[in-house]
Amino acid sequence: MIIWGFLLSVFIALMGVIAYIVTPRIKPNPWFGFRVGYTLVDREVWVKGNKFISKLFIIDGLVFAILSFLLPEESLLSFLILFEISVIACTIAAILYVDNLAEKVTGRKPSEESSKITPIRLDPRTIKYPIVLSIFYLVLLSTVLYTVNLLPDTIAVHFNIWGVPDRYDSRLEFAKLFVTVFSLDYAFYMVFYFLAKYKPLIFYRPKLGFSTTEFIKLLSLIFGLIIIIMGVIYAIVFTYNFYGYHIIPVYCIFFLIIGTIIIIPIFIDKMRKRCEYG
Numbered sequence: 001m002i003i004w005g006f007l008l009s010v011f012i013a014l015m016g017v018i019a020y021i022v023t024p025r026i027k028p029n030p031w032f033g034f035r036v037g038y039t040l041v042d043r044e045v046w047v048k049g050n051k052f053i054s055k056l057f058i059i060d061g062l063v064f065a066i067l068s069f070l071l072p073e074e075s076l077l078s079f080l081i082l083f084e085i086s087v088i089a090c091t092i093a094a095i096l097y098v099d100n101l102a103e104k105v106t107g108r109k110p111s112e113e114s115s116k117i118t119p120i121r122l123d124p125r126t127i128k129y130p131i132v133l134s135i136f137y138l139v140l141l142s143t144v145l146y147t148v149n150l151l152p153d154t155i156a157v158h159f160n161i162w163g164v165p166d167r168y169d170s171r172l173e174f175a176k177l178f179v180t181v182f183s184l185d186y187a188f189y190m191v192f193y194f195l196a197k198y199k200p201l202i203f204y205r206p207k208l209g210f211s212t213t214e215f216i217k218l219l220s221l222i223f224g225l226i227i228i229i230m231g232v233i234y235a236i237v238f239t240y241n242f243y244g245y246h247i248i249p250v251y252c253i254f255f256l257i258i259g260t261i262i263i264i265p266i267f268i269d270k271m272r273k274r275c276e277y278g
Contacts, residue, residue: 005068005079012087013061020054023047036095045102053094060086077173081180088188092195099199122197123213129220130193136227137186141179144234148175155241161254163246174237182230189223218264225260232256 023033028046033039039049064083071079148171156165157174196212196219232252239247 002068002071002073002076002079005071005076005083006065008083009061009063009065009068011061013058013065016054016057016061019050020058023050023054034094034098036098039098042102045098048101049094049098052097053090056090056094057087060090077177077180081184084181084184088184088191092191095195096199122216126193126213126216126220129216130190133189133220133223133227134186136224137182140227140231140234141182144175144178144182147238151238151241155237157237159236159240163240163249165240171241178230178234185223185226185230189219192219222260222264225256225263229253229256229260 019033024047026032028040028043029035033046034050034053036049039046064079064086067082068079151171153170154168155171155174156167157169158165158167160166193216196216232248236246236248236253239245
C-alpha cells in the first residue's frame with residue numbers, strides 16, 4: 001500500500017465532494033471553486049463548471065485511492081507521476097468544458113449583456129516567454145542527463161537544514177524523478193500557454209482582475225522560478241555527491257521558496273493595478 005498516495009487521493013476526492021456541495025450555494029468568487037473565465041462571470045457556468053470538475057476529482061480520487069491499495073510502496077514514483085498527470089488532465093478537461101459551455105450560455109443572452117464579457121486576446125508578443133523558457137528547460141534537462149552519469153551509483157538525495165544528508169537513493173531513480181517532475185511542470189506550462197492562445201474565452205478581465213496576456217506573464221514568471229529552484233536543487237545534489245561537500249548552501253532553497261511566495265502576490269497586485277488604470 002502507498003500511504004502517501006492514499007492520503008493524496010482521499011484529499012482530492014474530499015475536495016471534490018466539498019466543492020460539489022458548496023459551490024452551487026455560493027456566488028462566483030476569487031477564493032473558492034473552479035475560478036476561470038466565465039465561471040467568474042456567469043452564474044450558470046459557475047454552477048455547472050464546478051459540478052463538472054468536482055465529479056472528475058471525486059472519480060479521480062477514488063480510482064487512485066484504490067490504486068494506492070493495490071500497488072506496493074516501491075511504486076510511489078510511478079503513482080505520483082500518474083496522479084499528477086490525471087489531475088492536470090481533469091483540470092484541462094474542465095477548462096475545455098467550461099469554455100464550450102460559456103459559448104452556449106452567453107449565446108442565449110441579450111447582446112447588450114454578452115458584450116460585457118468580450119474575450120481578451122493573447123498578445124502575440126508573449127511567444128517570447130515559452131521560447132526562452134523552453135531553451136532554459138532544455139539546457140537544464142540536458143545538463144542533468146549528461147552529468148548524472150558522473151555520480152556514484154548511490155547518492156545523497158535529501159539534506160537537512162544544516163546540509164547533512166538524511167536520505168539516499170540510486171542516481172537512476174533520482175534522475176527519473178527529477179526529469180519527470182520537471183518535464184510535467186514544463187508540459188503544464190505549455191498546455192496553458194496554448195489554451196490561452198487558442199481558447200481566449202477562458203480568461204476574462206472583469207473578475208480575474210487581469211488580462212490573458214498578464215495571466216501568461218504570471219504563468220511564465222512562476223515557471224521561470226520553478227526552473228531556478230529545480231536548477232539549484234540539482235546543483236546542491238550534484239556538487240555534494242561529486243565533490244563531497246556543499247558549494248551551494250542547502251538553506252538557499254528555503255530562501256528561494258520564501259522569495260517565490262513573496263514575489264508572486266506582488267506581481268499579481270501590480271498586474272491588477274496596471275489593468276485598472278490601463
